[in-house]
Amino acid sequence: MPAFLELPRLAGSTPALALFVMVSVSPPVTVPAQEPEFYDRPYAENQWTYGRRMDESQLRYCVDRRDPDWEVASAIADAIALGLLLEPQRYVVESNIIFDDITKVYAVMLEHCDIHMGFKLIPQGYPDWITVTRPYYDAEYVFVAADLGIQALADLAPSRPIGATMGTSAHLRLVSYLSALPADDRWVTYPMGTSDLALQSLLEGKVDVALVWAPNFWIKQREDPVYDGLNVIDPAPLPPIVLGVGAILLSNETFLRAAIDEAIAALRADGTIADILDEYEFPARAAP
């Protein structure tokens, strides 16, 4: 037995830890808001120069060319604007940066748009300066394989690697499932920075299955025939991993948000959004 230095202050005894847990579950009275790091106070250059907008006959929306669905989202935003009897005004965010912190969208919205399309509805996933509309479509994370012998995730042998788009809701659900299995029954999960990198690893044979956002796989297959040989497989034994996608607004835009929610509900109900998805053969659903 090594003679360990005992660190006495908080760590040592089980009773002390139990006390910690007991105390921690009570909301601290002095804390008005519990904010993760990405709830960081947003900042935009010259932010104090942006006042109330005068032209209220337009719906200014942003789409980001880095999003696989940006053209589909544009069509949906146009339909939302028309539904509200507003003139749609599109701003396309152009950037080559792979990832941006969500706080950067603050400056984009201050300058260019009332709503920004393309955000997943994730519980507790947003800072309090953002509000999210109801979803205009629902899409899945999908498991993709190159080997035609793998028709379902259940066909994959234990210890074989899955390249999962790292930190996504789907990745978390996969890891939770695997953690509940005996070690010998698990697949190995390789976190991949992006859906593109996960699909690239699949093409290169470094993983047997890739877990990616279906719209990302859709755009890759539209743009490059090298992806034609890849197939979406049945997620069983996992259930389908579906997320709604909506638009974000600055949280003080409560009236506009209510109006957009009503418009989205109407456009889903009358089949307008479903028709747009069909037109693009986009892998999502917009049932009423």
Place this chain on the structure above:
Amino acid sequence: MYKNLVRKSLFAATSVAAGLLATALVAQENPIDNISPVTDEMLLNPPDGDWLMWRRTYDGWGYSPLDQINKSNVGDLKLAWAWAMTPGRTQQTPLVHDGVMFVQNADHVIQALNAATGDLIWEYEYELPDGVRARGERNKAIYEDKLIVATRDAHLIAIDTKTGQLIWDKQVANHNFGYSFSAGPLVANGVVVQGMTGCGRGQPGGCFITGHDADTGAEIWRVNTIARGDSPEGNSWNGIPLESRHGASVWLAASYDPEQNLIFAGVGQPYPWISEMNGLLPVSADPNVTNDALYTNSTLAIDVTTGELKWYFQHLPSDSLDLDYAFERILIDLPVNGQERKTVVTAGKIGIIEAIDRVTGEWLWGVETVPQNVVLSIDPETGKKEINPEVIPRIGETTFNCPADPGGKSWQATAYSPRTGALYLPLVEFCSNTTPNPLDPGEVYTGGGRATFARVPVPDSDGNVGRVDAVKLSDQSTMWSYRQRPPVTSSTLPTAGGVVFVGSLDRKFLAFDDETGEILWSSGKLSNSLESFPVSYMVDGKQYVAITANFASGLGRLRQITPEVKLPANDPITVYVFALPD
């Protein structure tokens, strides 16, 4: 396009208008006319009145040998001058040489100021590409006639210290993949050493430290901070391939031991922080791999000429709480068990001070400071830590850890005074209820926080969050511990005058008695939180103390648990310089 937009010599411009007599008169007052090249010898033994590198000396002490401002007169300190910087967060360390102060604004306007008067001498604007957030860098370097600056788009640039003109510009990595610099370089033995940050999901493989030719910026060597290959180190990533390894940022500049020609640098944690996300959990069934994730949370000793990694020591394997050991390394010769040892001392975010033999990499001792529940025990022979399994975040669960992710001790540097033999630590006491969160609210706009860190006071806290400790390193005893309600937010600055300066979230700059912890002086309320690195320098026989006021996030996030501390909404950034009255 990088351009020198406004390169001014205000005095010279005045003199042209006023005639030759005025030229001669004013030119004498402009320190830029007499600024000298910074030699290797000067970096080894900086003039007392200069502040030539991040922590003033290669050993990282952050100590000023000036004693004009001392215990008996520090109470008379008055504002000498102030300089408003451009908006945007910065945590900068001003550099001072031959009476010229160099500052870097968040928007990458770099300025030379008269350090005695605060007058602008020249300024150079480095134009950041669209989409790169304008933020400052924690430090710069001076070497020969060059001010060497790191940028947020992962370039190193050298600017002529006399004219403000660009000498060279070297792209170190592609910022589109997330690479960025948050701190600047150290120049040692003629090599510019720079650590990379932002090595996340855009590009796998992790970060690196690079050595560059000081004359051209050309890269000489590169040390990857994520271990690779079929070796015990390379096999410490739970069996995941290099394509799945992320993180290991190098957040701050290194220290340098000229005797060994070694630099000592700290490395941050794996990305994303949650082990179940980054692939380090669940533990692999392969007996030939570990999930230590080398060289994250390690001290690296690197030959500055060749880039050879001589040794490493990992302080915290498989960190899942953002409690990294990425900060300053202080080189001190200390008695250990009756024997004089050449040590490198550092404190990670958990607030445990640790000493390593800087020749062998052997762990020597560790001592706690702030309340923590992460480390249960430390092996006194090896330094290996027993981690409390209850604090490791799990998907779908909320766990409780102290300190919270910004750290009981963070990037705000500790400092060592040879006067007292004490290490002065800026500390905070707080905890976190931690819940893993998915990263994917948008396809490109990510949550980035990896978890909800609901920061809360320490259980049974008396309400004090901020703290400064003085720990005598010869026996690791606490000389004094000062505690206050507002978080302490700046690095410490001990001086030969027997005072220790430190800044606070509530906009105050404080001076302590270095032996007792008694507050000897407090500034009035300044324009903003003081989240930066204070320095002291001398011009024309007069000592100054400077600090940058800004709310730069970081420990400023502790506003959540001290909501009564109100800061201005537009985040003003100001350099304040104090001195004794004439």
